[in-house]
C-alpha cells in the first residue's frame with residue numbers, strides 16, 4: 245500500500261480559512277477545518293496519538309479490544325483506527341447524543357453501550373465510570389481521553405504547530421471549547437512556548453462549570469445543555485485551564501444561531517460545538533479595539549445535527565425558534 249492510500253496518513257494538516265462574512269469587529273477570524281479529518285472531526289488526532297502511545301508501550305496488543313467513553317467523535321475516530329489496525333471497540337455513550345452518530349458507529353461494527361445522560365461522575369451509570377468498569381472486566385485497553393496525556397500531546401505537537409505555520413507566526417488569540425480539554429491544553433502549552441502573548445479563550449456552554457471555574461476557581465453545580473462535545477460537569481484531569489485569559493458562557497440558542505448563520509452566510513455546515521466556539525470568538529472579536537488575528541475551529545461537520553439544530557421543528561420544540569418554518573436569525577431566542 246502506498247503511503248497516501250492509508251486514511252490514517254491524512255489525519256491533521258487540515259485547511260485553515262478566514263471567515264469574511266461575519267461581523268468580527270476589528271478582527272480577522274480564521275477557522276481550522278477539523279471536520280476534514282478522515283473520520284470527520286478534530287478527534288482523529290487524539291485517537292491516533294492515544295492508540296500509537298498504547299501500542300508503543302504494550303498496553304494495546306494485536307487484536308486487542310479498546311474501550312472508551314465518548315460523546316461520539318472520539319468514538320468515530322477510534323472506530324476508524326480499530327478498523328485500520330485490527331482492534332475491537334466498545335464505546336460507552338450518553339443517551340443525549342445524536343442518533344446519526346450512534347447509527348454511524350454501529351454501522352462501523354462498534355459495540356455501542358448507551359447510558360444515562362442525567363447522572364454525574366461517581367454514579368455507576370455515568371459514562372466514564374461505566375467505561376472504566378467495562379474495560380477492567382474485559383481486560384481491554386481503556387483509552388481514557390480524560391486522563392490520557394497522549395490527548396493534549398496530539399494538539400501540542402500537531403494542531404498548534406500547524407496553526408502557527410498557517411498563520412505565518414501571527415496569532416493574537418485562539419478560541420477553543422473543553423470536552424476532555426485536550427485541544428485547549430495542548431494549544432496552551434504550544435503557544436506558551438512560541439507566543440506567550442497569544443490569548444487563550446474558552447468557549448463554554450451555559451450549564452457547564454468550566455467558564456466559572458476559570459474565573460473564580462470555584463467548581464459549581466452543572467446544569468444541562470444541548471450542544472454536543474464540549475462543556476463539563478467536572479474538571480477533566482488531563483486539562484490545564486490555567487492559561488485561559490477570557491471565558492465566555494454561551495447559551496444553546498446563541499450557539500445554534502451562530503452555526504445557522506455560518507451556514508447561511510459562509511456556506512459552511514458546522515457542528516454545534518463549533519457554533520459555541522464561533523459565538524465566543526465573535527464576542528471576543530467585537531470587544532477588541534485593535535485589529536487582531538483570531539483562530540478557532542470547525543470541530544466537526546453539521547451533517548450530524550441535521551435532525552437537531554438545523555431542523556426548525558426541533559428548534560421550535562426546544563423553544564429556540566418562534567417561527568419554525570422560516571429559520572430567520574432574528575427568531576432565535578437565546
Ligand code: PMP
Nearest residue numbers: 317423424425426427473517543
Ligand atoms: N467539539 C466536538 C464536536 C467534540 O466532540 C469534542 C470532543 N469531545 C470537542 C469539541 C472538544 O475537544 P476536547 O476533548 O479536545 O476538549
